[in-house]
Amino acid sequence: MSAKKLLLLAGDYVEDYEIMVPYQALSMLGFTVDAVCPGKKAGEHVLTAIHDFEGAQTYSEKPGHRFALTADFEGVDAADYAGLVIPGGRAPEYLRLDQRVIDLVRAFAGRPVAAVCHGAQVLAAARVIEGRTVSAYPACRPEVELAGGIYADIAVDDAVTDGWLVTAPAWPAHPRWLAQFIAVLGVQVAI
Structure with missing residues (x-):
């Protein structure tokens, strides 16, 4: 396992900020971040969606960017990575149906995992959150609880760590979510 390699799960209509920001921030810290998507290869793209909180009963959705994948999903071996990042958006709703993703x-259970927003849908489907405190977008609360997780109803800009697992409700939590994740990875940043 390389302490410098992280795996990032992607899929079409992943939330734009929830894939772009962690990819860039973790790369800036010196990690090699392999962004993968089932059925796609390095150099291909996934489409992203921008979700915003504009006073409606749920988030709005707008077209985002084309995010370039950096590795092939087919060749991924969890043993090669120090941790896993699962962004939200709509991608988790269908990624969780892929047995290879599950x-x-x-394979990452017990090792550093960061999931944000709807990323908890993948964790719930994989049945790795039983007894763990997990934050997610509020609409995912039933799935977290049905999978035996303890839903953390926290502010949209907060995050929660339970052992190896770092979760947050949405992209406004990036500063706390990423800070907690790098702490679980054993990284210290001095300024």
């Missing part, structure tokens, strides 16, 4: 997520 097996991959299960």
